[in-house]
Amino acid sequence: MYPKQVTGFFKLQGTAASILPIHAGHLNETFHLANSEEGLPDYLLQRINHRLFSNVSGLMMNLWQITGHIKEYVDLNWQEFAGFETLTIISTWDNKLFHRDADGHYWRVSQFPKGFQLADSSMRGSGVLEAGRTYGKLLKILSGLPARTLTPSMPDHYHGHLLLERMRQHQTLKAETHSEAVSFLVERVLALADEMSIIERLKATKKLPVRMTHNDCCLENVFFDEALRGRGVMDLDTVTSGLVHYDFGRGIQSLTRGEDHINWEVIEPFVHGYLAETRNILTPMEIKYLSIAGATSCYFEGVRTLFAYLENQNNDKSDNLPKPLLEAKKHIERTGEFLEQRDRLDHLIDKVVSKGHQPLR
Numbered sequence: 001m002y003p004k005q006v007t008g009f010f011k012l013q014g015t016a017a018s019i020l021p022i023h024a025g026h027l028n029e030t031f032h033l034a035n036s037e038e039g040l041p042d043y044l045l046q047r048i049n050h051r052l053f054s055n056v057s058g059l060m061m062n063l064w065q066i067t068g069h070i071k072e073y074v075d076l077n078w079q080e081f082a083g084f085e086t087l088t089i090i091s092t093w094d095n096k097l098f099h100r101d102a103d104g105h106y107w108r109v110s111q112f113p114k115g116f117q118l119a120d121s122s123m124r125g126s127g128v129l130e131a132g133r134t135y136g137k138l139l140k141i142l143s144g145l146p147a148r149t150l151t152p153s154m155p156d157h158y159h160g161h162l163l164l165e166r167m168r169q170h171q172t173l174k175a176e177t178h179s180e181a182v183s184f185l186v187e188r189v190l191a192l193a194d195e196m197s198i199i200e201r202l203k204a205t206k207k208l209p210v211r212m213t214h215n216d217c218c219l220e221n222v223f224f225d226e227a228l229r230g231r232g233v234m235d236l237d238t239v240t241s242g243l244v245h246y247d248f249g250r251g252i253q254s255l256t257r258g259e260d261h262i263n264w265e266v267i268e269p270f271v272h273g274y275l276a277e278t279r280n281i282l283t284p285m286e287i288k289y290l291s292i293a294g295a296t297s298c299y300f301e302g303v304r305t306l307f308a309y310l311e312n313q314n315n316d317k318s319d320n321l322p323k324p325l326l327e328a329k330k331h332i333e334r335t336g337e338f339l340e341q342r343d344r345l346d347h348l349i350d351k352v353v354s355k356g357h358q359p360l361r
Helices: 002-011 056-076 127-140 160-177 182-195 198-204 244-254 262-278 284-288 290-312 323-341 342-355
Strands: 016-021 029-035 042-048 106-112 211-212 222-224 230-233 240-242
Touching: 002 056, 002 106, 016 198, 029 106, 042 056, 056 127, 056 240, 127 211, 127 222, 127 230, 127 244, 127 262, 160 290, 182 198, 182 290, 182 323, 198 290, 244 262, 244 290, 262 342, 284 290, 290 323, 290 342, 323 342
Parallel strands: none
Antiparallel strands: 016 029, 029 042, 042 106, 211 240, 222 230
16 A cells, blocks of 8 residues: 555545655654645654564554653653653544554554654764754653553564574584584674673673663654754654663664764764763763673674574575675674774763763754
8 A cells, every 4th residue: 555545544634745755764664744734743654664563553552652651751841851752643533553554564653743854864963962862861751661561562672692592502503504604703793792791791680770761772763853953752662671771872883884984973972962961860880881882782783683694594505695694794893893992982981971071062
């Protein structure tokens, strides 16, 4: 079913003047519906990635709870969070939170205020600073949201340490079926496993607090007003209980996509913005291990990509790496780069947290 056909199933006001795809790093296929009638809102139409989010009903109930919590929290704490917004879910004519079309695709719609815009990966400087601040505010706003009431949206995605164990078992049973290039990559992953599991070990021993986190702090998920002030975050599908390190790490990891090397001119504004909002609520232990967060995020992205390939490969002993392996290799190489430059990130974090240093806008 085409996007224009889908809109008729939702309680929209006005008429769509245009329906344009948003080609950004979103987990769901996203379209911007510009309203032709003045004074009425624009909308975001999304085809939900149900291969990633298999329990669509549970996912949408999560969003209903999360967006409701954000609105209530901001209203109660309006002096600190004035201007922070969340998207309003639009129901279907039969009062459901999503529509399933004849082809088995799932769709949802939310209001999107006129004049707002989504970031893209080319944004730099003050825009990245605002994105960091917005995610930092979201971390504070999500406090108090009870995790037990949420349905796990991607139950296997956040347990990289379990994937590592399965990869070890796979390596023991099927190592002889791997090409030399694949074996080298698997061995590199396993060699880093102990160092990259430190955050999970600290979590297991309760040395790091569990928080409600977004877990996909990409630039493209932040929406801005016309003055390029960060006003909120979309794609709240990934919100679950977790560690601040996965938010912070995913944020700086995503800023290195498409870069040959770590670009500190891009990362530094995000670090400044995020810690300007969160440094007063993070524990000393959380802050101490933020500098390994980027490496950890890259590493487990590589682990997920590599393990998915290993589970589906057909004894391919060719040394020509297919696309998934090239992607996994890139993540593991970037992991090493973050580890080599951990001292630099440590210094930046200390400067922002200890001295309250603020960058020039």
